[in-house]
Amino acid sequence: MTDKPCRGLRKDAARNRQRVLTAARELFAIKGMEATLNDVAHHAGVGVGTVYRRFATKEDLVEAIFEDGIAEVVRLAETALQHPNSWDGLVWFIERQCELAATDRGLREMIYSKAYGGDRVDCVREELVPLVFTLVERARQDGYLRADIEHTDTPIIGLLAGTVSEWAGHVDPELWRRYVALLLEGMRYHPDQKPLGIAALDEDQMHAAMHGWDPAG
CATH class of the missing domain: 1.10.10.60 (Homeodomain-like)
Structure with missing residues (x-):
C-alpha cells in the first residue's frame, strides 16, 4: 500500500x-x-x-530535444545511401534535410550553430559528416554531380531553404521547394560546365562559421 x-x-x-x-x-x-x-x-x-x-538549464532542455532531432538527419543520410541510384539518393536526402530546416526553426538553428546543443549533439554531428561526404562523392563519381560540389555545400542549401521559409512562409509555406529545385538543377553535371568562381567552405571554415553564429543574438 x-x-x-x-x-x-x-x-x-x-x-x-x-x-x-x-x-x-x-x-x-x-x-x-x-x-x-x-x-x-x-x-x-x-x-x-x-x-x-x-x-x-536551457542547455539541458535543448540537448534532450535536439539530440533526437539531429539523429533524425543522420537516419535520413543512412537511408539515402541505400538508394541504388546515387543522384536520386542525394536529391532525396537534400530535399528531406531542407524540409526539416524549413519547417523547424529550432532544429535549423541547432544544426547550423554551435551556440547550443552540447557534447552529445556534437557527437551526432560528427556521425553525420562522413555519411554526407559519401553521398556527395558517390554521385560525383557516378557522373551525376558537377565536379566542384563538396559535401559542405549541402547543409548551406538547407540553411537557404530555412531562410526562404522564415521570410516568406506566411505567404507560401511551400515556396522553399522552388529554390531547392533550382539549386539541385544547378548541381547537376553538364558537359562544358564552367567552374564555380568561389570554392566551398572546408571543414575548418564550416566550424568557424557555426561557432560565429548565435541565432538568438
Whole structure:
C-alpha cells in the first residue's frame, strides 16, 4: 500500500517531463532558440518550477530535444545511401534535410550553430559528416554531380531553404521547394560546365562559421 503514492508521483513526473519536452519542441520550432524556459513553461501550461526541476538549464532542455532531432538527419543520410541510384539518393536526402530546416526553426538553428546543443549533439554531428561526404562523392563519381560540389555545400542549401521559409512562409509555406529545385538543377553535371568562381567552405571554415553564429543574438 505504501508504494502506490510513490508510483503515482513518478508517473506524474514522467508526464510533466514529456509535456515540457513536447511544448519546448513546438515552441522552438516556431520561435527558435530565443525562447526561454519561462516561455516553455507558459506554452506547456505548467509552473516555471516544474520546468526547472526537470531541466536545470536551457542547455539541458535543448540537448534532450535536439539530440533526437539531429539523429533524425543522420537516419535520413543512412537511408539515402541505400538508394541504388546515387543522384536520386542525394536529391532525396537534400530535399528531406531542407524540409526539416524549413519547417523547424529550432532544429535549423541547432544544426547550423554551435551556440547550443552540447557534447552529445556534437557527437551526432560528427556521425553525420562522413555519411554526407559519401553521398556527395558517390554521385560525383557516378557522373551525376558537377565536379566542384563538396559535401559542405549541402547543409548551406538547407540553411537557404530555412531562410526562404522564415521570410516568406506566411505567404507560401511551400515556396522553399522552388529554390531547392533550382539549386539541385544547378548541381547537376553538364558537359562544358564552367567552374564555380568561389570554392566551398572546408571543414575548418564550416566550424568557424557555426561557432560565429548565435541565432538568438
